[in-house]
């Protein structure tokens with residue numbers, strides 16, 4: 001009897017530097033032992049501490065912005081700084097525009113000029129804080145959760161494109177909306193408002209959002225029961241699954257369980273924060289088989305409720321650990 005050998009798509013990314021693109025997959029490419037990079041692991045309000053952090057953004061000069069959700073603030077850490085500075089929020093939860101939601105915020109995005117966009121999730125709005133500003137302004141939603149086009153319902157992931165259009169993944173409306181600057185209503189660009197499911201025309205609890213602007217493709221994690229990552233061209237009525245098995249959660253290399261934050265690198269490899277599996281999965285461009293690069297199964301540090309991930313300019317990986325109150329760095333080898 002002949003064994004059928006599956007053709008394995010060699011990960012083009014598993015390289016040590018952008019010049020080594022001809023190398024195949026031959027080992028570990030990130031240090032699986034993480035180091036605490038922001039927060040000190042004890043929940044608290046001091047500037048070297050975080051409280052239930054949820055989101056992360058890294059600017060081109062490697063400044064980390066962190067949604068310090070349980071402290072009702074966003075903090076910025078300059079490269080290798082021991083403590084952060086408060087760049088949005090007052091440290092008190094509330095609904096006024098100087099405050100962030102008492103029950104929590106999720107993902108953030110930062111423009112090149114360091115203006116900050118925040119999913120002020122439980123306030124049912126996205127706010128923009130100008131760099132150095134002391135108050136937010138609403139750029140999406142009207143502050144009351146709902147499915148009308150002037151509303152958001154549980155805004156989670158965010159992407160701000162080069163024209164400052166804001167894309168929002170709405171966890172409870174099962175849709176992605178696009179808000180042009182100054183607009184008071186959004187346009188649905190993926191999913192069907194109010195309908196959740198596993199078919200390719202629907203989203204299910206969308207959270208993580210990445211936009212490949214050159215190709216107009218949104219990448220969306222379906223955190224709900226679908227447990228997939230989809231690629232969806234803006235305005236299309238269907239997407240395609242690029243990671244996970246629709247409707248089947250699990251911990252095999254082709255499955256995900258509660259995927260949240262996602263990022264792509266310049267080779268279009270997809271990194272997925274596989275939250276309930278406490279691991280970070282890498283799906284090389286075109287491969288439906290994930291490789292665990294951090295957390296459960298990688299053989300190094302364990303992760304405590306990972307919420308979001310980003311890469312810095314050197315491809316080092318950073319993971320927000322919500323219940324360990326820190327951001328952990330896994331160095332690119």
Ligand SMILES: *[C@@H]1O[C@H](CO)[C@@H](O)[C@H](O)[C@H]1NC(C)=O
Pocket residue numbers: 031032033034035333
């Ligand atoms: C991985 O990181 C740990 C902790 O910083 C360090 O002790 C170890 O030498 C690193 N391994 C490699 C291969 O760089």
Ligand SMILES: *[C@@H]1O[C@H](CO)[C@@H](O)[C@H](O)[C@H]1NC(C)=O
Pocket residue numbers: 040041042044046048049
């Ligand atoms: C973290 O920092 C706080 C405030 O500076 C301090 O009280 C606490 O003991 C520190 N925790 C650890 C584990 O170092």
Ligand SMILES: *[C@@H]1O[C@H](CO)[C@@H](O)[C@H](O)[C@H]1NC(C)=O
Pocket residue numbers: 059061063078079112113114
């Ligand atoms: C990063 O760049 C921004 C402008 O793009 C600048 O305001 C900020 O000071 C820079 N940060 C560092 C650490 O160089």
Ligand SMILES: *[C@@H]1O[C@H](CO)[C@@H](O)[C@H](O)[C@H]1NC(C)=O
Pocket residue numbers: 142143144146148150151
């Ligand atoms: C937001 O819009 C909805 C639908 O138009 C409306 O019912 C609600 O009162 C508005 N909320 C606020 C705070 O204006």
Ligand SMILES: *[C@@H]1O[C@H](CO)[C@@H](O)[C@H](O)[C@H]1NC(C)=O
Pocket residue numbers: 199200201237238
């Ligand atoms: C889009 O999804 C719907 C629902 O599953 C399906 O009937 C339809 O054939 C799909 N269209 C395309 C172009 O894939």
Ligand SMILES: *[C@@H]1O[C@H](CO)[C@@H](O)[C@H](O)[C@H]1NC(C)=O
Pocket residue numbers: 266267268285286
């Ligand atoms: C990713 O793969 C697709 C086809 O699978 C290919 O067209 C595209 O060029 C690849 N992207 C990169 C950046 O290599």
